[in-house]
Amino acid sequence: MQNFDFYNPTRIVFGKDRLQELDQLIPKNSRVLVLYGGGSVKRFGTLDKVLAGLGNRTVFEFAGIEPNPRYETLMEAVDLVRRESVDFLLAVGGGSVMDGTKFVAAAAPFEGDEESLLEHGFAGLPVEQALPLGTVATLPATGSEMNMGAVVSHKGGKWPVMSPLLYPTFSFLDPSLTFSLPTRQVANGVVDAFVHVVEQYVTYPVNAQIQDRTAEGILKTLIEVGPVTLANPEDYDARANLVWAATSALNGYIGVGVPQDWSTHMIGHELTAMFGIDHGQSLAIILPSVWKLRKEQKREKLLQYAERVWGIVDGSEEERINQAIAQTRAFFESLGVATRLDQYGVKENQVADIVEALKAHGMTELSERGDMTPEISHQVLIDAFSE
Amino acid sequence: MQNFDFYNPTRIVFGKDRLQELDQLIPKNSRVLVLYGGGSVKRFGTLDKVLAGLGNRTVFEFAGIEPNPRYETLMEAVDLVRRESVDFLLAVGGGSVMDGTKFVAAAAPFEGDEESLLEHGFAGLPVEQALPLGTVATLPATGSEMNMGAVVSHKGGKWPVMSPLLYPTFSFLDPSLTFSLPTRQVANGVVDAFVHVVEQYVTYPVNAQIQDRTAEGILKTLIEVGPVTLANPEDYDARANLVWAATSALNGYIGVGVPQDWSTHMIGHELTAMFGIDHGQSLAIILPSVWKLRKEQKREKLLQYAERVWGIVDGSEEERINQAIAQTRAFFESLGVATRLDQYGVKENQVADIVEALKAHGMTELSERGDMTPEISHQVLIDAFSE
Numbered sequence: 001m002q003n004f005d006f007y008n009p010t011r012i013v014f015g016k017d018r019l020q021e022l023d024q025l026i027p028k029n030s031r032v033l034v035l036y037g038g039g040s041v042k043r044f045g046t047l048d049k050v051l052a053g054l055g056n057r058t059v060f061e062f063a064g065i066e067p068n069p070r071y072e073t074l075m076e077a078v079d080l081v082r083r084e085s086v087d088f089l090l091a092v093g094g095g096s097v098m099d100g101t102k103f104v105a106a107a108a109p110f111e112g113d114e115e116s117l118l119e120h121g122f123a124g125l126p127v128e129q130a131l132p133l134g135t136v137a138t139l140p141a142t143g144s145e146m147n148m149g150a151v152v153s154h155k156g157g158k159w160p161v162m163s164p165l166l167y168p169t170f171s172f173l174d175p176s177l178t179f180s181l182p183t184r185q186v187a188n189g190v191v192d193a194f195v196h197v198v199e200q201y202v203t204y205p206v207n208a209q210i211q212d213r214t215a216e217g218i219l220k221t222l223i224e225v226g227p228v229t230l231a232n233p234e235d236y237d238a239r240a241n242l243v244w245a246a247t248s249a250l251n252g253y254i255g256v257g258v259p260q261d262w263s264t265h266m267i268g269h270e271l272t273a274m275f276g277i278d279h280g281q282s283l284a285i286i287l288p289s290v291w292k293l294r295k296e297q298k299r300e301k302l303l304q305y306a307e308r309v310w311g312i313v314d315g316s317e318e319e320r321i322n323q324a325i326a327q328t329r330a331f332f333e334s335l336g337v338a339t340r341l342d343q344y345g346v347k348e349n350q351v352a353d354i355v356e357a358l359k360a361h362g363m364t365e366l367s368e369r370g371d372m373t374p375e376i377s378h379q380v381l382i383d384a385f386s387e
Numbered sequence: 388m389q390n391f392d393f394y395n396p397t398r399i400v401f402g403k404d405r406l407q408e409l410d411q412l413i414p415k416n417s418r419v420l421v422l423y424g425g426g427s428v429k430r431f432g433t434l435d436k437v438l439a440g441l442g443n444r445t446v447f448e449f450a451g452i453e454p455n456p457r458y459e460t461l462m463e464a465v466d467l468v469r470r471e472s473v474d475f476l477l478a479v480g481g482g483s484v485m486d487g488t489k490f491v492a493a494a495a496p497f498e499g500d501e502e503s504l505l506e507h508g509f510a511g512l513p514v515e516q517a518l519p520l521g522t523v524a525t526l527p528a529t530g531s532e533m534n535m536g537a538v539v540s541h542k543g544g545k546w547p548v549m550s551p552l553l554y555p556t557f558s559f560l561d562p563s564l565t566f567s568l569p570t571r572q573v574a575n576g577v578v579d580a581f582v583h584v585v586e587q588y589v590t591y592p593v594n595a596q597i598q599d600r601t602a603e604g605i606l607k608t609l610i611e612v613g614p615v616t617l618a619n620p621e622d623y624d625a626r627a628n629l630v631w632a633a634t635s636a637l638n639g640y641i642g643v644g645v646p647q648d649w650s651t652h653m654i655g656h657e658l659t660a661m662f663g664i665d666h667g668q669s670l671a672i673i674l675p676s677v678w679k680l681r682k683e684q685k686r687e688k689l690l691q692y693a694e695r696v697w698g699i700v701d702g703s704e705e706e707r708i709n710q711a712i713a714q715t716r717a718f719f720e721s722l723g724v725a726t727r728l729d730q731y732g733v734k735e736n737q738v739a740d741i742v743e744a745l746k747a748h749g750m751t752e753l754s755e756r757g758d759m760t761p762e763i764s765h766q767v768l769i770d771a772f773s774e
Contacts, residue, residue, distance in 0.1 A: 001624060003403065003405065004399070004402065006401070008395070009394075010394075011392065012392065012393040014390060014392070014393070015388075015389070015390025207628065208628070208631075209607075209608040209612065210631045212604075213605070213607060213608060214600075217599075218597060218600070220600060225596065237388060237594040240644075241596045248597050248601075253640070257402075257627075
């Protein structure tokens with residue numbers, strides 16, 4: 001096991017009908033900005049419950065944070081925060097709203113060019129102050145509700161912002177608030193959580209047994225509850241297990257003391273930025289091809305994954321690995337998520353542009369070993385088309 | 388899944404040779420009290436490394452916190468804290484030192500009879516202030532390094548103190564600091580961690596899949612690394628996995644949203660208080676008998692435990708459960724921990740006194756269902772003697 005630090009101070013408030021407890025978790029005299037996306041939190045009544053929970057506090061609203069939240073949109077919220085001396089941010093929505101709110105929390109007190117807070121491509125200055133923020137999470141997927149990271153879209157790229165100051169103070173996870181989500185978003189969420197786990201697990205072994213077994217437990221849970229919750233969105237227990245699986249996939253716990261990959265995410269980000277492919281879809285396209293091209297580097301962990309997650313024990317090592325990759329792809333497809341680039345209208349002659357974008361964004365030494373060159377990413381992308 | 392809150396702000400600093408980082412984690416002008424037990428932290432050089440890490444801060448020492456820390460001993464430390472205006476506590480040791488330090492943290496600023504902070508038998512007043520504390524954990528067992536609980540021995544009983552204010556600010560977990568532990572303490576630690584897990588897992592099913600699978604992962608890890616780390620104490624990875632397993636067993640993560648038992652602990656506490664039986668030993672004695680007597684109430688989870696942890700799938704339900712209980716007992720015994728009361732010199736005619744002590748301490752409605760009467764505890768204790 002590698003040396004590690006673990007720190008995660010977010011308070012999770014999990015379960016049905018608890019939004020009235022917002023009142024106990026936000027300072028009484030706060031000037032609160034509630035941030036959300038489209039109209040669904042209004043339409044399904046979540047926003048009203050949130051506003052009721054905020055009691056007599058001075059409350060402002062900022063609507064319109066889009067999927068893959070854009071820097072320009074978020075800077076409008078920053079202006080509102082400054083103008084109205086807002087001192088607490090409350091994100092109500094999915095990963096994009098939570099990520100966007102984290103950026104607003106960091107940017108509002110920042111005295112400089114706010115662009116420079118974005119990592120890679122920009123200055124990536126450390127976040128030295130941030131407004132406190134909480135979340136009411138309405139989409140199980142990104143894990144943003146219990147981690148310190150955010151991704152912001154800007155100038156054709158997706159840029160991370162990370163700081164311990166950006167852990168939400170609290171996050172409300174009410175599975176019943178997610179019942180009304182469109183099937184596609186739930187399916188994407190299952191894939192997103194699944195790939196978060198394997199980016200931290202299918203690397204090379206360092207004898208970190210708790211991390212490995214916890215990761216395997218999350219994967220098995222997703223495989224089990226994914227189809228159930230898609231078929232019956234109002235099955236509370238299935239949805240509750242999906243919600244907690246998604247949070248557990250990226251709250252840091254399975255990632256401590258182990259190597260991490262993230263190449264699928266980095267390549268996937270370019271697909272989202274260039275073609276508007278949903279984040280979850282982009283991961284479902286790229287992961288199987290990364291594994292196919294990186295079999296040697298990931299051999300031991302792919303075999304462990306095959307056996308412990310899918311129960312594959314027969315055949316040669318090569319056969320077991322191939323079967324595990326095939327079952328992973330089949331799992332994504334069973335959720336209704338297509339796994340081939342051409343199914344999203346991308347052409348093989350566009351691959352060179354995708355690789356150029358990766359290079360432009362500094363993504364030239366990907367994977368847990370840092371040895372995944374743009375040439376290998378090119379092969380991955382070519383492999384991601386239908387045979 | 389049941390509704391739950393999860394909150395655990397302790398920072399874990401895990402790995403080899405990191406004690407110099409103490410300097411960054413404790414405020415510069417602190418007046419620090421270092422609390423420890425017997426001489427082993429001195430003898431093996433841990434104390435020197437800790438003192439070096441504290442730099443120029445004003446440091447006091449309090450030695451002599453005994454196993455099952457006594458109220459009177461801890462009140463001496465409270466006096467020292469008050470006399471010297473100590474404002475940061477640093478526990479260097481195992482569960483007893485960490486637990487004792489938590490009590491000191493709560494008692495020092497308390498303006499009243501400090502006894503009233505103890506739960507059950509005493510007033511159990513809420514902790515409303517506490518000094519900040521950190522730990523350097525030298526024994527993988529209790530999980531105290533990453534939770535908010537403590538147990539204090541007083542007037543013939545073992546009493547809990549619990550408060551979110553008692554989470555350590557940080558805990559250093561350096562597996563190599565535990566290499567010098569006596570075999571018996573390591574074996575007890577494996578049992579303690581194992582039983583912490585099953586007290587939160589072998590109850591009744593509520594469809595909490597992440598919690599269940601994470602619990603199973605910790606149990607499988609303990610079964611795998613327990614014998615390895617006993618046979619070869621300086622195998623870093625094995626010990627590292629034991630250390631992180633023990634912390635993970637009782638940091639709250641597997642216990643959220645599920646029923647919890649703790650009857651084995653409560654009965655075990657009386658054995659420690661009355662006969663000086665080690666805490667880990669007391670659990671190894673009681674657990675198999677609790678399961679045998681509570682088969683019906685725990686049927687589904689015992690079957691799940693049998694299958695997922697031990698791979699027991701053949702035979703009738705009764706046979707599978709019996710085999711799981713037998714393998715659990717055999718596992719404890721393989722670690723060198725005897726599992727029968729008479730092996731510790733206790734006589735059957737003393738059982739009535741143990742049950743009286745349980746009653747005197749309010750332990751009359753034990754288990755996840757609250758239906759475990761003193762009569763059932765009596766049966767459990769009788770069953771705990773050799774056939």
